[in-house]
Amino acid sequence: MAPRSTYRVQMRPAFGFPDAAAIADYLADLGVGALYSSPILTPTAGSTHGYDVVDPTRANPELGGEDGRRALVARLRELGLDLVVDIVPNHMAVEVPSQNAWWWDVLEHGPDSAYAGYFDIESFPVLLPVLGSDDDITELAVKDGKLTYYEHEFPIAPGTEGDGVDADAREVHERQHYRLVDWRRAGAELNYRRFFDVTTLAGVRVEKPEVFDATHAEVLRWVAEGDVQGLRVDHPDGLADPGGYAKRLAERAGCWIVLEKILEPGEKLSDSWPVAGTTGYDALREVCGVFVDPAAEAPFTELARSLGVPTDFELLREECRQLITTTSLAAEVRRIADLVTGVDPMDARRAVAELMVAFPVYRSYLPEGEANWAAAIERVRTAWPELSEAVAALDTQVRADPTGELATRVQQTSGMVVAKGTEDTAFYRYSRFVGLNEVGGSPDHFGVPVAEFHAAQAEREAKWPEAMTALSTHDTKRSEDVRARLAVLAELPDEFTAAVRRWTEKLGIEEPTLNLLAWQTLLGAWPIGPDRLSAYLDKAAKEAKVRTTWVDHDEEFEAAVQAWPAAVLGDPELSAEVRTLAERITAPGWSNALGQKLLQLAGPGIPDVYQGTELWDLSLVDPDNRRDVDFAERRALLARLDGGWLPPVDDTGAAKLHVVRTVLRLRRDRPELFTGYRPVTATGTAAEHVVAFERTGLIAVATRLPVSLPGWGDTRLDLPDGEWTDALTGRRAEGGLTDLLSDYPVALLVGGQA
Known part of the structure; x- marks a missing residue:
């Protein structure tokens, strides 16, 4: 259940x-x-x-x-x-071999280990990328029956220890079932499957x-x-x-x-x-997207173009995936290509790499996902006719044995390339409007139309009613409330683009994609201190891989990025301008945040609340989103709400807590309300500013595009017959939005008595 x-x-x-x-x-x-x-x-x-x-x-x-x-x-x-x-x-962690008994045994006994088949190892000796350089092999020592490299310890196979403390450590090393190598060799040479490109996480079979x-x-x-x-x-x-x-x-x-x-x-x-x-990343895209105004696409695109930021997402995504196949995941591409027979090895490697780039989804599930496989093959065949022989060989071998090693490794690796190339590279480079750059998102689709939103929720209720839904997770690039604020910028395109041009001219980051990302982050997470912002921008710059990376550092650029937040916040005139715009989007951002949360919690699926997000939460990507949560504050506010307090929509976030506890308690006490799905239509001058749906005896109502909302005027919901009460305020609802949304930008109507 x-x-x-x-x-x-x-x-x-x-x-x-x-x-x-x-x-x-x-x-x-x-x-x-x-x-x-x-x-x-x-x-x-x-x-x-x-x-x-x-x-x-x-x-x-x-x-x-x-x-x-x-x-x-x-x-x-x-x-x-x-x-x-x-x-x-x-996968399992192998960073400290002595802490993983299975991995230690594999390193000690090699293919004879009882656990050798537990890990996805291509061949022995296993390459362990831990040395500062290959020259550091001279730093090895034999101590207490172990091979050591500074603080790192590795087992010695029985009978290979030599003369104990007097043994030549390099000779002992050459007799082991592993080889310690320069950490930079991992991308091209590693011979065990990893979690993405993380060498300290070894794939498990x-x-x-x-x-x-x-x-x-x-x-x-x-x-x-x-x-x-x-x-x-x-x-x-x-x-x-x-x-x-x-x-x-x-x-x-x-x-x-x-x-x-x-x-x-x-x-x-x-x-x-x-x-x-x-x-629930699919639900995240739908719910957050419905609060983004698609009319802002053109001015945001023009701003990005004028600043030198890429605006062709598909082309950028291909470039980023290609980068991954030739750098951090080159070893995986090589391992797959080695399984393709009857063609030139280099052609096989190119064909495999291009196939990884061409996948329309994270992976195909053969033979069930044959259509996605065929689409990727055809795309490579068309784009690279000189690889037709290698592509044909790859396709033929995979189709002949869709559960074989070649087919399996292609599928395992495609998801790695897509994730690293798109989520962890392109999403940091394509900074046109970062509120859309989310796991499971589609940044080139500027928002989600209301009709599309309703269709997606109806389908979830019909086919996956017990799927999880989420707005924030430990893996999201930014929290739901940061995204809610950024959505407001899509209603203020002229004001935002003019500000960014001024600010960039005065104190911009010299790398354009990071510059545009930084200004949006500053506004979305405001107020944010220089240390938090510096840590975030450092990670963003390295993930983008434009001027610096986790492997090849541009120290001068990194220092400039690290100094940027303090310089901006320390400039009285500039920081005042940023503060003014941040305060301008704060209240509409609260409206969006409450709307998002209500639609997620009341909609089809099993809603998840990420720790702390029952109040406003302006976290960025991990580890920023793993900061301590003040549960004492939340307990105190919940107690006030239980005492009958109807909180204002203000910076305490109590209004969000009120929405969360109201919906979750109804899910607990009256689960029969949360079945079925039907869009509820609105009529009147501001009809496009409301999104509403009915479950079974329950109606969720949320304001969208609050900045351009002229007032509700004659706008009404087409409520079903019967008595409806707003569970958030306890007031009767008649359908007129002027009265219904006078206290909160959201309402939760329950048939009969709430």
Whole structure:
């Protein structure tokens, strides 16, 4: 059974099982159905996110271990809350080999290790990219029966240790089942599958039944014992067979399962997978997009063009994907090309690289996703006729064995290339309007028409009514409230573009794409201190890979970027102008934020609230969005609301908390209201400024495009017959929006008595 709703918490050493248990009563009061935690199996020591699991057989001791986990479960049960856990089947952490017993054994015993088949290793010796340079091989030493490189320790295979402390470390190294190499060689030479381009996360072969059992036994025990009611699966596209994995997991778990699957606009999750749906990036695009005015596209495009920012998204995306195939994921492309037979190896490598660029979706699921595969093949064949022989060989071999190694690796890698090329590169370069640059988003589609929004919600209700929906996650590029503010800029294109031109002339960042991104970020997250903004812009610059990267640093440019926030905020005239525009978009941004939240929470699917976002939250990409949440403040405001306080829409964010607790409590107490879906139409002069829908005895109403709203005047909703009461204010609703939306820019109408 699906939870009524979820509340995502980021577990880490500073917020462990006891801390989660301590806020459980607050979550229950809020109306939450399930605590939804980040991974809680044992990760690398000190991990602040949990996705770097080293031991899948026990609960993270730094969170409180098994005793802490059991205590948390007991507290949740007392309060009637479910527990949903994030799991990571694709990879394990190998950064500190001694912390991962399986990896250590593989390094020690090589192909004879009992765990050699657990990891997706191409060949031995395994290349470990840890040296500062290949010349650093002289820094190796043998100490306490281990091979060491400064603080790094590696096992020594039995019988290869030489003369102990007197052994030549380099000779000992040459006898091992691994080779320590310059870290820069990873992109082109690595011989084990990674999570994207992260060399410290090694791919795991969960398609093997024994590996599935070993990596899932503990989590499945929690499910079987009734401690866990739902599972969120991280990065299923990295698996050899996502559909087969989903079926095996569903058979073994028998609980609510959602997949972190990124769907391109128009793409559908396979009906054959026995899961509830995705984690909600598709819903994020729909909900946030309906608050963006498409009329602003032309002036935003012209601003970007005039500043030297790319405006052809498809071309830019191709360039960024091509960059990834030739740099950070070149080893994966080479590994696939080596499997293509009968053609020139270099042609095979080019054909594979271009195929990765050409995929219209993250990956095809052969043979089920044959249409996407065929589209990519045809695109490469047309664009690169000189590669026709290699493309034909690749296509023929894949189709002949769609579950074979070649087909599998192509599919696993395409998702990596798309994610790294699009989300982690193009989204930082295509800064025309960054409010659209979101995971699962489509930045070249300027907003979502109301009719498209309604169609998407109706389809979710009909086909995936228990899929998760989200507005903010641990992976979003910016929080829902930052996006809500940025949407206001689309209603003020002339004012915004003129300001950015002035500001850029006075104190712009010399790299155009980062410059335009920076001004939007400053406005969207205002007020933001120079340290937070510097950290964000440093990451953005390296992800964009225009002037500097994580690997090849332009120190002078990075220093200039780091100094920019303090320079802007320290300029009295310039900072005053920024503040004026930021304050101009704040109140309309609140309106958008309340509208987004209401539509998500009341709409089809199982809504998730990311930690802290029940109040205004102006976080940026991780790690900024993992900052501590002030739950004491939230408890105090919730208590005031429970005392009958109707909060104003102001900077406390209490109005958002009011919306969240009202909808979540209705989901808890009256679940029958949240079925069905029907658009509710408006008539009158301001009809385009409202989006509304009816469930079963419940109607959600939200204001859109608030800046250009002339006043509601004669605008009315076409309400069904009967008595309707606004659950947010307790007042009767007659359909006229002037009265209905006099206190809040949103309303939640319940048939009969609320």
